[in-house]
Amino acid sequence: MATLAVASRVAVGEDRRVSELHYLTATELARLIKTRQVSAVEVLQAHLDRIEEVNPRLNAIVTLAAERALDAARAADATLSEVARSGAARSGAARSGAARSGELPLGPLHGVPVAHKDLVDTAGIRTTYGSPLFAEHVPDQDDVIVRRLRAAGAVTVGKTNTPEFGTGSHTVNEVFGATRNPYDLDRSAGGSSGGAAAALAAGLVPLADGSDMGGSLRNPASFCNVVGLRPTPGRVPDPSDLAAWYTLAVPGPMARTVDDVTLMLGAIAGFDRRSPYSIKEVFAPEPEQGVAGLRVAWSPDLGGLPVDAATAAVTAAAPAVFERLGARVEQVELDLSGAEDAFRTYRAWYYLLAHGDKSGLGPNTAWNVEQGRRVTGADLARAEVARSRLYQRMAAFFDTYDVLIAPVSQVPPFPVEHPYVGEINGERLPDYLSWMRSAYWISVLHAPAASVPAGFTPDGLPVGVQIVGRPFEDARVLRVARAFEQATGHGLRRPPL
Structure with a gap:
């Protein structure tokens, strides 16, 4: 593979220098590419x-x-060259009194590398869904x-x-093995x-998409010290001819910073008439007003869930951060009763609907x-009632509070050879799902909901x-997340690779 043809450090201000291109934010990379301080090819090669x-x-x-990806990066650079030539021509025309209107459009992610989850269909690029049944699909x-x-304008790097x-909330499959x-x-x-989370944390890409049914954006973000947003269902449309009304699973953005997640959400959000609950409102970030x-x-246990002591100690520091920032923080006794039954039902x-016809x-x-x-019709009826009552109860809760903060996961990252977490604080868990209730109760x-770096265990x-x-x-959640991120700086700590 060719080596990077630019210096490993790029100046971005009079008195400030930043580290290697692969650890720059997507926001900064987009700016550097558009101002032609670095080419899209150079950025991509750094990541490759x-x-x-x-x-x-x-x-x-x-x-x-x-x-x-290299072809796409070259095309991105060619477009920038054409924009520059067009701008020069317009300047000359203006001086001669014959200026033209319009210019070549550049997207907000022009030339920025991105990776897609292997559940997402990519034309011409292998997509296995992590299953041997689709190993060469x-x-x-x-x-x-x-x-x-x-x-x-983003450049697809891979899956x-x-x-x-x-x-499940542990990334391992029979096609590729485990992610570490x-x-x-x-x-x-x-x-x-x-x-996606591991790739972001290690500087393999600055942006990655993910999806979340029971915590699949939030849990890996927590485990890998990056940011993941589970958007409101419909914010990022996901048209389906199988379960068009299913709202538990949503696609969403992941990155190393809240600003990058916000930038990416702006690119992927928007109405799609093929999705029946797609949101028509145009997503726009809230002004940077702090909190x-x-x-x-503040709920340390989301209503009585077991939380590992090391995780509890780290997340317990969050309320004081918000208090220092001027927020009014109150510890609450949260009532999420009904969430367990509704989610599992x-x-x-959905799994029977989506995969009941597959063998192997x-x-x-x-x-x-x-x-x-x-699952019976009576089960679905009970789950619908439980979820409806929970929704109304939480609507009343949010009449009093602007946001809820809580642990993302009930445990810190566990040994990679373990298929799942079997107990927390000595409490045996009944199945492989139970250790992620802190995330999937919120899904209902x-x-x-955003996961933001909060610190590290000993x-x-x-x-x-x-x-x-x-x-x-969603914009309010990102505003609060950014304030916490800026106040703590935990996301700046890089892995010892």
Whole structure:
């Protein structure tokens, strides 16, 4: 692979220098590319070099589309050259009194590398869904999120690892094996967007998409010290001819900073008439007003869940941060009763619908399908009532509070060879799902939720805090997340690779 043809440090201000291109933010890379201080090809090559150096230890990117990405980066640079020539021509025309209007459009992510989760269809690029059943599958069209990122100018680098069909919060499958945590290679990167989170933390890409049913954006972000946003369902459309009304699973953005997540969300959000609950409102970030005066509810255990002592100690520091920033923080006794039944019932129903006709499934997916075979009409009716009552109860809760903060995960990253967490604080858990209740109970609320780096355990393992907002107030969640990020700086700590 060719080496990077630019200096490893790029000046971005009179008195400030930044580290290697592969650890610059997407926001900064987009600016440098557009101002032609660095080319899209140089940026991509820096990331390809980083992938070659680090990915064999992580197994985060499982299908690399290097040549295709280089073609796209060259095209991005060619467009910039044409824009420059067009600008020069317009300047000359203006001086001669014959100025022309209009210019070539540049998207907000022009030339910025991005990786797609291996659940997302990418035309011409292998997409396995983490399943041996699709080990050599190559789609003939892109999913919506891929099309929108490309329209914004992003350059597709490849696909990130995921458990089979995104099943579980530990990224391992029979096609590619396990993804390892950049902060400790003996630990899990979380899941199901674990490949994306590990790739971001290690500097393999500045942006990655993910998806979240029971915490699959938030849990790996917490485990890998990056930022993941579960948007309000419908904010990022995901048209389906199988389960068009299913709102538990949503696509969303991941990055190393809140600003980059906000930038990416602006590119992928937007109405799509093929999605029946797609949001028509145009997403726009809130002004940077901090959090002074906001009413923040703090729940250390989301209503009685077991939380590992090391995780609890890290997240317990979050309320004081918000108080120093001027927010009014109150510890609450949270009532999320009904979330467990609603989530498990709808999840089981969906797995039967999506995968009940497949044979040769892995154990986790097969278990979920079997749970689906047991769901009755009465179960669905009960789950709908439980979820409806919970939604109204939380609507009243958010009349009092602007956001809720809580742990993302109940444990820190666990050993990579373990299939899941079997106990917390000595309490045995009944199945492989139970250790992620702190994330999937929130999934039922139809609310936006972000995972933001909150600190590290004494062993150096990342822990995230979860910021949950009112439905449709994604911008408020990101504003609060940014204030916390800027006040703490935990996300700046890089893995020892």
